[in-house]
Amino acid sequence: xxxxxxxxxxxxxxxxxxxxxxxxxxxxxxxxxxxxxxxxxxxxxxxxxxxxxxxxxxxxxxxxxxxxxxxxxxxxxxxxxxxxxxxxxxxxxxxxxxxxxxxxxxxxxxxxxxxxxxxxxxxxxxxxxxxxxxxxxxxxxxxxxxxxxxxxxxxxxxxxxxxxxxxxxxxxxxxxxxxxxxxxxxxxxxxxxxxxxxxxxxxxxxxxxxxxxxxxxxxxxxxxxxxxxxxxxxxxxxxxxxxxxxxxxxxxxxxxxxxxxxxxxxxxxxxxxxxxxxxxxxxxxxxxxxxxxxxxx
Numbered sequence: 001x002x003x004x005x006x007x008x009x010x011x012x013x014x015x016x017x018x019x020x021x022x023x024x025x026x027x028x029x030x031x032x033x034x035x036x037x038x039x040x041x042x043x044x045x046x047x048x049x050x051x052x053x054x055x056x057x058x059x060x061x062x063x064x065x066x067x068x069x070x071x072x073x074x075x076x077x078x079x080x081x082x083x084x085x086x087x088x089x090x091x092x093x094x095x096x097x098x099x100x101x102x103x104x105x106x107x108x109x110x111x112x113x114x115x116x117x118x119x120x121x122x123x124x125x126x127x128x129x130x131x132x133x134x135x136x137x138x139x140x141x142x143x144x145x146x147x148x149x150x151x152x153x154x155x156x157x158x159x160x161x162x163x164x165x166x167x168x169x170x171x172x173x174x175x176x177x178x179x180x181x182x183x184x185x186x187x188x189x190x191x192x193x194x195x196x197x198x199x200x201x202x203x204x205x206x207x208x209x210x211x212x213x214x215x216x217x218x219x220x221x222x223x224x225x226x227x228x229x230x231x232x233x234x235x236x237x238x239x240x241x242x243x244x245x246x247x248x249x250x251x252x253x254x255x256x257x258x259x260x261x262x263x264x265x266x267x268x269x270x271x272x273x274x275x276x277x278x279x280x281x282x283x284x285x286x287x288x289x290x291x292x293x294x295x296x297x
Contacts, residue, residue, distance in 0.1 A: 009067065011035075011042040011119070012060040014053045014080055016072030016096070027071065027094075027112070034113045036120035047076075057083030065089055067295065069119065073097015074139060074205065078273035082136040085129045085291050092119055092295045098159045099205020099274060102139040106201075106296045122295040127216045129292045130200050132285055137200070137272040138292065140210065141285065143262070144195040144226070145175045147269035151276030161206055168234070177228040178268065184223060184257035191253070195226035198260055198285045204241070205274065211254070212244040219289040223255040260285040 015027060028044060035042065047053045053070065057080045060068045069092035070080035077093055084091050094115045095103035109115045130137050142150075149167045156163060180196055182189045199222040202214040211222045226237070229251060240249040247254060262283045270279050 008041045009039055010063075010065045011040050011092070012056070012065045012068045013042060013044040013094075014056050014060075014068060014070055014072075014076070015044060015046045016053065016070075016076040017046050030113055031116060034116040036117075039120055047072075047079075051079065053079035054083045061087050061089050067092045067119075069094055071096050074099060074101050074103075074274040077102050077139075078137055078275065081129065081138045081292060084293070085136055085288065088293065090124055090293045090295050092122070098161070098164065101203040101205035101274065102201060104205070104207060105139075105203040106294065108297060118297045119295065122297050124293050125217070125296050126290045126293050128200055128219060128290060129288045130198070130221065130285060131288070132198070132270070132272050132283055133281070135272055138216075139201045139203070139273045140197055140199045141270065141272040142195055142197045142210075143180070143268055143270050143283075144178060144193050145171055145269075146195050146197070146204070147271045147276055148175055149276070150271035150274055151269045151278060154276045164206070169231075172231040172234045178266075181263040182223070182255075183259075183261040184255050185259055187257075189255070191225045192228050193225050194228050195224075196262070197224040197226070198222075199224060200287070208238065208241040209244050210241060210246060212247065213254075217290060219287060220256050220258065221260055221285060221287050223257065223260055225253040225255075227251055227253065258287055 045056050057068050067090040068080055070076045071094040081091055093103045093108050095110050132141050148171050152167055177192050177194045179192045197210050199211040199214045201216040202209045202211045211224050214222045237251050240246040246252055264282050267278050267280050270277055
Protein backbone atom coordinates (compact mmCIF):
# COMPACT_ATOMS: atom_id res chain seq x y z
CA UNK A 1 0.00 0.00 0.00
CA UNK A 2 1.34 3.44 -0.87
CA UNK A 3 0.09 6.98 -0.49
CA UNK A 4 2.47 9.75 -1.54
CA UNK A 5 2.26 13.54 -1.32
CA UNK A 6 5.49 15.52 -1.52
CA UNK A 7 4.24 18.14 0.96
CA UNK A 8 3.72 15.65 3.75
CA UNK A 9 6.15 13.64 5.87
CA UNK A 10 6.71 10.17 4.50
CA UNK A 11 6.39 7.13 6.77
CA UNK A 12 7.47 3.58 6.13
CA UNK A 13 5.68 1.04 8.35
CA UNK A 14 7.59 -2.23 8.63
CA UNK A 15 5.41 -4.93 10.14
CA UNK A 16 6.51 -8.25 11.60
CA UNK A 17 3.34 -10.32 11.19
CA UNK A 18 4.72 -13.10 13.42
CA UNK A 19 5.90 -11.14 16.46
CA UNK A 20 4.49 -11.44 19.94
CA UNK A 21 0.98 -12.56 20.79
CA UNK A 22 -1.13 -10.00 18.94
CA UNK A 23 -2.56 -10.23 15.43
CA UNK A 24 -1.66 -7.61 12.82
CA UNK A 25 -4.58 -8.17 10.44
CA UNK A 26 -6.41 -5.00 11.49
CA UNK A 27 -3.35 -2.76 11.25
CA UNK A 28 -4.16 -1.25 7.84
CA UNK A 29 -7.63 -0.18 8.99
CA UNK A 30 -6.21 1.19 12.25
CA UNK A 31 -3.63 3.27 10.40
CA UNK A 32 -6.33 4.60 8.07
CA UNK A 33 -8.45 5.60 11.05
CA UNK A 34 -5.94 6.89 13.60
CA UNK A 35 -2.98 8.29 11.64
CA UNK A 36 -3.06 12.05 11.01
CA UNK A 37 -3.30 12.07 7.23
CA UNK A 38 -2.85 15.83 7.10
CA UNK A 39 0.73 15.24 8.31
CA UNK A 40 1.73 11.92 6.77
CA UNK A 41 1.77 9.79 3.67
CA UNK A 42 2.80 6.21 4.18
CA UNK A 43 3.76 2.80 2.87
CA UNK A 44 3.23 -0.52 4.67
CA UNK A 45 5.53 -3.46 4.10
CA UNK A 46 5.49 -6.84 5.84
CA UNK A 47 8.61 -8.81 6.72
CA UNK A 48 9.03 -12.34 5.44
CA UNK A 49 12.08 -13.59 7.35
CA UNK A 50 14.72 -12.64 9.90
CA UNK A 51 16.76 -9.68 8.66
CA UNK A 52 14.13 -8.57 6.14
CA UNK A 53 13.18 -5.53 8.24
CA UNK A 54 16.73 -4.21 7.96
CA UNK A 55 16.65 -4.59 4.17
CA UNK A 56 13.35 -2.71 3.91
CA UNK A 57 14.56 0.02 6.26
CA UNK A 58 17.76 0.51 4.23
CA UNK A 59 15.65 1.10 1.14
CA UNK A 60 13.54 3.59 3.09
CA UNK A 61 16.70 5.50 4.06
CA UNK A 62 17.81 5.51 0.41
CA UNK A 63 14.39 6.94 -0.53
CA UNK A 64 14.80 9.70 2.11
CA UNK A 65 11.74 8.67 4.09
CA UNK A 66 11.18 10.90 7.14
CA UNK A 67 10.38 8.06 9.52
CA UNK A 68 10.49 4.28 9.59
CA UNK A 69 8.03 2.72 12.04
CA UNK A 70 8.81 -0.72 13.44
CA UNK A 71 5.62 -2.67 14.16
CA UNK A 72 6.68 -5.61 16.31
CA UNK A 73 8.69 -6.45 19.41
CA UNK A 74 12.19 -5.58 20.53
CA UNK A 75 13.69 -7.79 17.83
CA UNK A 76 11.83 -5.85 15.14
CA UNK A 77 12.95 -2.55 16.66
CA UNK A 78 16.52 -3.85 16.59
CA UNK A 79 16.35 -4.81 12.91
CA UNK A 80 14.86 -1.49 11.82
CA UNK A 81 17.19 0.59 13.99
CA UNK A 82 20.22 -1.17 12.50
CA UNK A 83 19.48 0.48 9.15
CA UNK A 84 18.80 3.95 10.61
CA UNK A 85 21.97 4.39 12.69
CA UNK A 86 24.04 7.38 11.51
CA UNK A 87 21.20 8.59 9.30
CA UNK A 88 18.69 11.41 9.70
CA UNK A 89 15.69 9.09 9.41
CA UNK A 90 13.62 8.81 12.59
CA UNK A 91 12.72 5.50 14.24
CA UNK A 92 9.08 5.19 15.27
CA UNK A 93 7.63 2.21 17.14
CA UNK A 94 4.24 0.52 17.31
CA UNK A 95 4.68 -2.11 20.06
CA UNK A 96 3.39 -5.49 18.92
CA UNK A 97 5.70 -7.96 20.62
CA UNK A 98 5.61 -9.73 23.95
CA UNK A 99 7.94 -7.82 26.28
CA UNK A 100 8.25 -4.52 24.34
CA UNK A 101 11.02 -3.38 26.69
CA UNK A 102 12.34 -0.43 24.65
CA UNK A 103 8.88 0.88 23.75
CA UNK A 104 7.75 0.69 27.38
CA UNK A 105 10.86 2.57 28.50
CA UNK A 106 10.22 5.54 26.20
CA UNK A 107 6.52 5.67 27.07
CA UNK A 108 4.88 4.41 23.88
CA UNK A 109 1.36 3.12 24.41
CA UNK A 110 0.87 -0.64 24.15
CA UNK A 111 -2.54 0.12 22.62
CA UNK A 112 -2.00 0.06 18.86
CA UNK A 113 -4.52 2.81 18.10
CA UNK A 114 -3.01 5.13 20.69
CA UNK A 115 0.52 4.34 19.52
CA UNK A 116 -0.47 5.32 15.97
CA UNK A 117 -1.86 8.61 17.28
CA UNK A 118 1.39 9.24 19.16
CA UNK A 119 3.23 9.32 15.84
CA UNK A 120 1.52 12.63 15.11
CA UNK A 121 2.27 14.21 18.49
CA UNK A 122 5.72 12.84 19.29
CA UNK A 123 9.04 14.63 19.40
CA UNK A 124 12.44 13.58 18.12
CA UNK A 125 15.25 12.54 20.45
CA UNK A 126 18.80 11.63 19.52
CA UNK A 127 20.13 8.62 21.45
CA UNK A 128 23.17 6.34 21.56
CA UNK A 129 23.36 3.04 19.70
CA UNK A 130 25.63 0.12 20.52
CA UNK A 131 27.34 -2.84 18.93
CA UNK A 132 28.21 -6.35 20.05
CA UNK A 133 31.12 -7.06 17.72
CA UNK A 134 29.48 -6.02 14.44
CA UNK A 135 25.84 -6.49 15.52
CA UNK A 136 23.96 -3.28 16.42
CA UNK A 137 21.59 -2.95 19.36
CA UNK A 138 19.71 -0.10 21.02
CA UNK A 139 18.36 -1.43 24.32
CA UNK A 140 20.58 -4.03 26.02
CA UNK A 141 22.50 -7.23 25.54
CA UNK A 142 23.10 -10.03 28.00
CA UNK A 143 25.09 -13.19 28.59
CA UNK A 144 24.13 -16.11 30.79
CA UNK A 145 20.72 -17.11 32.11
CA UNK A 146 18.72 -14.46 30.25
CA UNK A 147 20.61 -15.28 27.07
CA UNK A 148 19.57 -18.93 27.44
CA UNK A 149 15.96 -17.95 28.17
CA UNK A 150 15.88 -15.71 25.08
CA UNK A 151 17.45 -18.43 22.95
CA UNK A 152 14.93 -21.07 24.04
CA UNK A 153 11.99 -18.65 23.82
CA UNK A 154 12.99 -17.90 20.22
CA UNK A 155 12.68 -21.60 19.40
CA UNK A 156 9.41 -22.04 21.31
CA UNK A 157 5.97 -21.77 19.75
CA UNK A 158 4.75 -20.03 22.92
CA UNK A 159 5.03 -16.30 23.60
CA UNK A 160 3.98 -13.86 26.29
CA UNK A 161 4.70 -13.29 29.96
CA UNK A 162 3.65 -16.75 31.15
CA UNK A 163 5.91 -18.49 28.65
CA UNK A 164 8.77 -16.22 29.62
CA UNK A 165 8.22 -16.76 33.34
CA UNK A 166 8.02 -20.52 32.90
CA UNK A 167 11.34 -20.61 31.06
CA UNK A 168 13.06 -18.39 33.63
CA UNK A 169 11.89 -20.69 36.42
CA UNK A 170 12.98 -23.86 34.59
CA UNK A 171 16.37 -22.52 33.55
CA UNK A 172 17.19 -21.06 36.98
CA UNK A 173 17.33 -24.64 38.32
CA UNK A 174 19.47 -25.91 35.44
CA UNK A 175 21.75 -23.07 34.39
CA UNK A 176 25.36 -23.07 35.57
CA UNK A 177 26.79 -19.57 36.21
CA UNK A 178 29.88 -18.75 34.20
CA UNK A 179 33.03 -16.84 35.11
CA UNK A 180 33.93 -14.10 32.65
CA UNK A 181 37.06 -12.04 32.22
CA UNK A 182 35.80 -8.52 31.59
CA UNK A 183 37.83 -5.56 30.36
CA UNK A 184 36.06 -2.25 30.99
CA UNK A 185 38.00 0.61 29.38
CA UNK A 186 41.25 -1.17 30.26
CA UNK A 187 40.29 -2.23 33.78
CA UNK A 188 40.30 -6.05 34.13
CA UNK A 189 37.70 -7.88 36.20
CA UNK A 190 36.86 -11.53 36.72
CA UNK A 191 33.28 -12.18 37.81
CA UNK A 192 31.15 -15.27 38.30
CA UNK A 193 27.80 -14.31 36.80
CA UNK A 194 24.33 -15.73 36.61
CA UNK A 195 23.79 -12.96 34.05
CA UNK A 196 26.05 -10.28 32.67
CA UNK A 197 24.17 -7.35 31.14
CA UNK A 198 25.53 -4.63 28.85
CA UNK A 199 22.97 -1.87 29.08
CA UNK A 200 22.11 1.19 27.01
CA UNK A 201 18.46 1.55 28.09
CA UNK A 202 17.34 -0.09 31.32
CA UNK A 203 14.31 -2.27 30.63
CA UNK A 204 14.14 -5.99 29.82
CA UNK A 205 10.41 -5.95 29.10
CA UNK A 206 7.16 -6.32 31.05
CA UNK A 207 8.33 -3.29 33.15
CA UNK A 208 11.31 -5.20 34.62
CA UNK A 209 14.43 -3.01 34.79
CA UNK A 210 17.98 -4.34 35.14
CA UNK A 211 19.68 -0.92 35.37
CA UNK A 212 17.29 1.84 36.48
CA UNK A 213 20.13 4.38 36.39
CA UNK A 214 21.01 3.75 32.72
CA UNK A 215 20.58 6.63 30.27
CA UNK A 216 20.61 6.03 26.54
CA UNK A 217 22.06 9.41 25.59
CA UNK A 218 25.06 9.75 27.93
CA UNK A 219 27.66 7.95 25.81
CA UNK A 220 28.14 5.30 28.52
CA UNK A 221 27.35 1.59 28.74
CA UNK A 222 26.28 0.16 32.09
CA UNK A 223 27.65 -3.27 33.00
CA UNK A 224 25.50 -5.23 35.43
CA UNK A 225 26.75 -8.42 37.04
CA UNK A 226 23.92 -10.54 38.40
CA UNK A 227 25.61 -12.66 41.05
CA UNK A 228 25.37 -16.41 41.43
CA UNK A 229 22.37 -17.21 43.61
CA UNK A 230 20.16 -20.18 44.52
CA UNK A 231 16.90 -20.46 42.54
CA UNK A 232 14.81 -19.54 45.57
CA UNK A 233 16.29 -16.03 45.42
CA UNK A 234 15.08 -15.44 41.87
CA UNK A 235 11.69 -14.03 42.99
CA UNK A 236 13.58 -11.52 45.13
CA UNK A 237 15.62 -10.46 42.09
CA UNK A 238 12.46 -10.17 39.99
CA UNK A 239 10.71 -8.12 42.69
CA UNK A 240 13.56 -5.62 42.89
CA UNK A 241 13.74 -5.49 39.09
CA UNK A 242 10.02 -4.69 38.87
CA UNK A 243 10.29 -2.12 41.66
CA UNK A 244 13.32 -0.50 39.98
CA UNK A 245 15.40 -1.09 43.13
CA UNK A 246 17.71 -3.79 41.80
CA UNK A 247 20.77 -1.69 42.68
CA UNK A 248 19.71 -1.96 46.33
CA UNK A 249 19.10 -5.72 46.28
CA UNK A 250 22.66 -6.86 47.06
CA UNK A 251 22.27 -9.33 44.19
CA UNK A 252 24.09 -7.28 41.54
CA UNK A 253 27.27 -5.30 40.92
CA UNK A 254 27.33 -2.22 38.70
CA UNK A 255 30.13 -0.88 36.50
CA UNK A 256 30.21 1.47 33.52
CA UNK A 257 32.40 2.22 30.51
CA UNK A 258 32.60 2.92 26.80
CA UNK A 259 34.28 -0.27 25.58
CA UNK A 260 33.58 -3.63 27.16
CA UNK A 261 35.56 -6.72 26.16
CA UNK A 262 34.56 -10.18 27.38
CA UNK A 263 36.57 -13.37 27.01
CA UNK A 264 34.46 -16.35 25.96
CA UNK A 265 35.83 -19.83 26.77
CA UNK A 266 32.89 -22.02 25.77
CA UNK A 267 29.54 -21.94 24.03
CA UNK A 268 27.69 -19.08 25.68
CA UNK A 269 24.01 -18.05 25.40
CA UNK A 270 23.66 -14.38 24.52
CA UNK A 271 20.86 -12.03 23.57
CA UNK A 272 20.86 -8.63 21.92
CA UNK A 273 17.62 -6.70 22.26
CA UNK A 274 15.95 -9.94 23.33
CA UNK A 275 17.07 -12.06 20.36
CA UNK A 276 18.83 -15.13 21.71
CA UNK A 277 21.80 -16.92 20.16
CA UNK A 278 24.78 -19.11 21.11
CA UNK A 279 28.27 -17.65 20.57
CA UNK A 280 31.78 -19.02 20.98
CA UNK A 281 33.95 -15.98 20.31
CA UNK A 282 35.22 -13.08 22.37
CA UNK A 283 32.76 -10.20 22.51
CA UNK A 284 33.45 -6.48 22.28
CA UNK A 285 30.71 -4.01 23.16
CA UNK A 286 31.01 -0.41 21.98
CA UNK A 287 28.82 2.67 22.02
CA UNK A 288 28.11 5.12 19.20
CA UNK A 289 26.98 8.34 20.92
CA UNK A 290 23.90 10.17 19.66
CA UNK A 291 23.77 8.15 16.46
CA UNK A 292 20.06 7.31 16.22
CA UNK A 293 16.97 9.52 16.15
CA UNK A 294 13.84 8.08 17.79
CA UNK A 295 10.32 9.41 18.23
CA UNK A 296 9.11 9.66 21.82
CA UNK A 297 5.62 10.69 23.03
